Amino acid sequence: MTKKVTLRWTKDREFIAYDNDGGGAVGVTGPNPPGQSMGASHLLLAALGGCMGTTIIAVMHEKRLNIEFFEIEVTGEHIDNWPMTFTHYHLVYRIKGEGVNDKIMETAIYLAHERYCTVSSSVSGSKSYEYEILPVNAPAPA
Numbered sequence: 001m002t003k004k005v006t007l008r009w010t011k012d013r014e015f016i017a018y019d020n021d022g023g024g025a026v027g028v029t030g031p032n033p034p035g036q037s038m039g040a041s042h043l044l045l046a047a048l049g050g051c052m053g054t055t056i057i058a059v060m061h062e063k064r065l066n067i068e069f070f071e072i073e074v075t076g077e078h079i080d081n082w083p084m085t086f087t088h089y090h091l092v093y094r095i096k097g098e099g100v101n102d103k104i105m106e107t108a109i110y111l112a113h114e115r116y117c118t119v120s121s122s123v124s125g126s127k128s129y130e131y132e133i134l135p136v137n138a139p140a141p142a
Contacts, residue, residue: 001077001078001079001080001084002075002076002077002078003021003041003042003045003075003076003078004020004021004045004073004074004075004076005017005018005019005020005038005042005045005046005049005073005074006018006020006071006072006073006074007028007046007049007050007053007071007072007073007074008070008071009053009057009067009069009070009071012057013029013054013057013058014027014028014029014031015027015028015029015049015050015053015054015072016028016033017038017042017043017045017046017049017050019038019039019042021042023036024036024037024038024039024042025037025038026038026043026046028046028047028049028050028053029050029054041076041078041084041086044076044086044123045074045075045076045089046074047119048074048089048091048117048119048120048123049072049073049074049091050119051112051117051118051119051120052072052091052109052112052113052117052119052120053070053072055108055111055112055116055117056070056093056095056105056108056109056112057070059104059107059108059111059112060095060097060100060104060108063099063104065097065098065099065100065104066097066098066099067095067096067097067100068096068097068136068140069094069095069096069097069134069140069141070093070094070095070096070097071093071094071095071141072091072092072093072094073091073092073094074089074090074091075089075090075091075092076088076089076125077089077090085124085125086123086124086125087125087126088125088126088127088128089123089125089126089127089128090127090128090129090130091127091128091129091130092129092130092131092132093105093109093129093130093131093132094131094132094134094141095131095132095133095134096133096134096135096136096138096140097136098136100133101133102133105131105133109129109131113127113129
């Protein structure tokens, strides 16, 4: 069974997570938006995305890159029987900013996953990722 959340960067190190399955939203590292929240298992996915995202944004700021758009889609696969343990996480990063390249993204993801993201090192199950660097002159996704 699959669950999915999408996190959208708003400013500084703030992200809002959107529950792709039930429509709820929560501020991961910033204020909560009004309206319905999300369930606990979706919050775990949001925590993973938020932790990875804040580290990646910190790396981008450290390199003095002007990020215009950053979004993380986190999908979790879990078993069908209780306690429905997550067995695999897949993260898709979409980023737009002048100077962002493959080497910078690979380094930022490595640092987040291997050194700085407490949530990534705390959750069990395998993890995979992919990223998309959006052209600077293209409009950001809606």
